[in-house]
Amino acid sequence: MLLHAVLSLEAFDPSGRIDQALRAGVKRMAMRAHFHVKLAHGRPRLEGVPARAGHHASMILGMNSSFHLKIRHFLHRLRYQPMDAHTIRYRLTNVTIVAAACMTSCLALIPLSPAAAASSSPSATPATHAAISAAPAGFNLPDANAFAPVIMLAPPGPDRAHRAVQLLDRQLGFQRKIAFHPQYSTSLDELLDHLPPRQSTLIRASAYYGDDKVGWAKLPDGAHQVYVSGVPRDSDFLYTTTPKYQTPEEPFRMAGSFALQPASDASRDGASSLIIGSLGGELETDTFGGGALVDVAAAILRGAYGDLQPPWDTTPGQFNQHDRASDQRFRRDLPHLAERINHYLKVTNILDEFDSAGGPYVLINFRAEVQPETLKPFPNLYKFYTDVMPDVTANSAIKDDHGNYWMKSGFVKGTFYNVLMVRNGMLTPFDDHYKPAGDPIAIDKIISGTHRNWSSARIHRMGMDFGLDDLNFVATYSRKGNSVSLDSRMDAVPKIVAPPGVHQMAMLVANDFMRTLAQGNGGLLASARSDDEAGNYRFKGGFTAEFRYSPALEFLARIGDAIADANNSKVRADERKLGEELFDAFLKDYNDARPKILALDGASQQGK
Secondary structure, eight states, rough: HHHHHHHHTOOOBBBBBBBBBTOOOOOTTOOOOOOSSOOOOOOBSSSSHHHBOOTTOOOOOOOOOOOOOOOOOSSSSOOOOOOOSBBBBSSSOOOOOOHHHHHHOOOOTTOOHHHHHHHHOOOOOOOOOOSSSSOOSSSSSOOTTTGGGGGSSOSSSSTTTHHHHHHHHHHHHHHHHHOOOOOEEHHHHHHHHHHHTTTTTTTTHHHHHOOOGGOOEEEETTHHHHHHEEEEEETTEEEESSSOOOOOSSSTOOEEEEEEEEEGGGGGGGGEEEEEEEEEEEEEEEOHHHHHHHHHHHHHTTTHHHHOOOOOOOSSOOSSSSHHHHHHHHHHOOOOHHHHHHHEEEEEEEEEEETTTTTOOOEEEEEEEGGGGGTTTHHHHHHHHHHGGGGGEEEEEEEEEOOOEEEEEEEEETEEEEEEEEEEEEEEEEEESBOSSSBBGEEEEEEEEEEEEHHHHEETTEEEEEEEEEEEEEEEEEEEEEEEEEEEEEOOOEEOOOOHHHHHHHHHHHHHHHHHHHHHSSSSSEEEEEEEEEEEEEEEEEEEEEEOOOOOHHHHHHHHHHHHHHHHHHHHHHHHHHHHHHHHHHHHHHHHHHHHHHHHHHHHHHHH
């Protein structure tokens, strides 16, 4: 939720994921770069745009926008060094930082509905052990408020909690405008009317390169661009076209661009066959930067546990006193959000806790089913969910070269799941049997790194599976103070999933497009960064890729457009309504917790 305050920008969308029921989008636009809070599911995808796969897309190009660890040296053991210049000794290539921690904040403490408790653990008995007075080393005390990590949003110094609350207040006010109340100028509406729907924007990009109705700004190097800016206006956030790119120089202003340019080697197949497309944007804030968000995430991880007391779990997935303890803490600190989440989700597991020679550890093993009937007040979203989502399966895994996991997450025909491990309050690798497979990592100590992410997405229709497998990205992460950067590049051609016979046709239609996307211009590149600029913070995001025009793909895209146009805008309107409902519940809990957050300043003074 804290990441949502900055990174869920309605004007941006280059690294989304398969849309769930709780997300809003921008009307038919490819010139965006959303940063969703659920980075664990984050991946640019095609709902016509490789930056975003939405409602009826058959191809989903994935990249988990995670933060990672650097391959530095090869040694026989993984060793953690608690120092600012943190390095990882070992071939460790896959660690999610913000994704894992932010997911932990939502998943480790997410409430359990009474129905879920009864169905998932019918033989469970109430816990009889006494409450612990202190948590094991590395974990927060059990009575720590869930909002305590927000203090990390402000730099160290006097009245840190007061300063953090002031910053978050400003950011949350902005968040409501940009996420839930987007407005479009007449010029932007006209531009959208001339562009294809986002389901096929990039598939059909080259056909629009020479279309003067789009209103391109034509640059000397052959690039054709359009520009958009966004500013807060009363309770809304207004987007409009601009004649040139206007770098935001005031807080809560944004700028975006969408560009097409013939590839340098396009002549081998015809000037209009190969196009390099890029979209990007930036947002100026005066609240907090990416480094502070990583610090908040690290603090959240330290509170990701149930009770850390025996009797311990024996197998993953058992609902027992550990889950109930986590649920109780969530209800205690976020009762309004807990009630809303319980209304929409049936949670069947939250976490598992095990003991070992190295001390207890926590397996965040969250599983929840959407309760479709609760979506009926949102009729368009309800229809979309019941028609489409029960047939969708999407999985993502972040692993190292030794086969160890740092995160597993996905959506399987109506059920969300997310798995990661915490030991001593830090992220920990685990094996296929959900056992610790290395030393824990303090994510706020990492200064650079790389990782590899794998994902797949399928839809089951007419007794057959269609989709993509082996969507692989290699990413590099670096941090210096509050400045954070992440670059992810596709490094292999995804595999098309289709039944025999149909598969050959799918390969004929889409294989060249996919190969060009993965290999052309160095491969699809998505980037996100936060720069510290003397008290202001600039968030930037975007992607660049080469696209090969295919008449056959365009024909299929037009069919998809006809389906999606009838639903997308209405579905997204319902998504925004639902999202704002959850946002309001969170805000009530945050305001109720304000005195406890501010009291941390007094506790800090007493501790000196």
